[in-house]
Amino acid sequence: MQMPDSRPCPSCHDAMEVHVLPGQYSGEVEIDFCFGCQGLWFDHMENLKLAPEAIVTMFKAMHQHRDARHQPLAERLNCPQCSGPLAQGFDIVRSGRYITHRCASRHGRFSSFSSFMIEKGFVRQLTRPEIADIAAKVGVINCSNCGAPVDLRKEDACSHCRSALSLLDPQAVEKALQNYAHAPSRQGWGSPTDVGDALVAIAREQSRAQRQAAGTTITGPAAGVLGVDLFSAGLALVAELWSSA
Numbered sequence: 223m224q225m226p227d228s229r230p231c232p233s234c235h236d237a238m239e240v241h242v243l244p245g246q247y248s249g250e251v252e253i254d255f256c257f258g259c260q261g262l263w264f265d266h267m268e269n270l271k272l273a274p275e276a277i278v279t280m281f282k283a284m285h286q287h288r289d290a291r292h293q294p295l296a297e298r299l300n301c302p303q304c305s306g307p308l309a310q311g312f313d314i315v316r317s318g319r320y321i322t323h324r325c326a327s328r329h330g331r332f333s334s335f336s337s338f339m340i341e342k343g344f345v346r347q348l349t350r351p352e353i354a355d356i357a358a359k360v361g362v363i364n365c366s367n368c369g370a371p372v373d374l375r376k377e378d379a380c381s382h383c384r385s386a387l388s389l390l391d392p393q394a395v396e397k398a399l400q401n402y403a404h405a406p407s408r409q410g411w412g413s414p415t416d417v418g419d420a421l422v423a424i425a426r427e428q429s430r431a432q433r434q435a436a437g438t439t440i441t442g443p444a445a446g447v448l449g450v451d452l453f454s455a456g457l458a459l460v461a462e463l464w465s466s467a
Contacts (some may be wrong), residue, residue: 228240229252229254229263229302229303231256231258231259231261231263231302232261232263232299232300232301232302232308232323232332233255233256233259233261233293233295233296233299233332234256234258234259234293234296234301236258237386238254238255238256238263238344239254239255239256239257239304240252240253240254240255241253241254241255241279241280241283243272243276243279243280244272244273244274244275244276244279245272245273245276246271246272246273247270247405249271251268251271251272252265252274253268253272253280254302255283255287257287257290258290258291258292258293259293259295259334260284260292260334260335260336261329261332261333261335262280262332262333262334262335262338263302263330263332263336264330264331264332264333265329265330266328266329266330268330269331269333269338269341270390277342281339281344284335284457285457287375288457295334299332301324301325301327301329301330303325303329303330304325304327304329305325306324306325306326307326308324308325308331308332309323309324309325309326310322310323311323311324313341315340315341315343316343317386318340318345318347318385318386319340319386319387320333320336320337320340320341320345320385321333321334321337321383321385322337328395328415336388340388345388345389345456346388346389347386347387347388347389348386348387348388349388350378352389353374353387354374356374357375359419361373361374361375362374362376363387365380365382365385365387366425370382370383370385374387409465442450
């Protein structure tokens with residue numbers, strides 16, 4: 223269920239969308255989404271109150287809005303309740319390291335979609351062979367945590383926030399969903415080159431659509447394959463492989 227009114231996004235200050243989701247012990251939790259900033263606002267401890275089926279619903283909402291126009295986070299984020307600055311920090315779970323932005327007055331925290339996916343185990347870190355193959359085919363990607371460009375030909379982690387490179391892929395999603403709800407079985411990647419090939423194909427298609435909308439033409443072997451957003455590409459990979467089953 224979705225409600226029309228909400229608080230302002232900590233980054234862009236547009237009204238966030240409130241989604242009422244199942245909570246633990248038959249309760250409900252209201253989570254604020256900003257699809258333009260790809261961010262979530264959780265009141266204090268709300269991220270721990272979500273029922274398993276709520277995690278699945280949130281994943282589907284992110285996928286449904288995957289084509290929304292995305293914008294980078296502002297340098298300063300403000301608490302939607304007290305307007306105070308949010309402090310950036312890091313949390314570490316088994317699936318990786320992710321960024322959080324917390325209110326000093328303990329009103330809540332703001333997390334990117336990709337950080338939430340890492341927290342809930344929907345991603346896995348890329349292996350060195352996968353990084354090497356993607357570097358040869360893609361070159362530069364965007365960090366899923368902070369959005370900074372990462373030149374895979376020179377670095378294997380984000381130089382801005384030091385986050386490890388991770389991918390939202392069908393195998394990781396299936397494993398995580400087994401802890402939240404029943405999910406159909408899917409095949410994992412056959413080899414490291416499968417990831418690179420899939421990302422290049424998705425990046426080219428996204429670039430083609432953007433060029434058509436803008437009425438511009440870009441040629442050459444690297445057209446449309448630089449600056450891939452791993453999180454958005456991962457959503458497309460999951461959707462494509464699941465829908466084909």
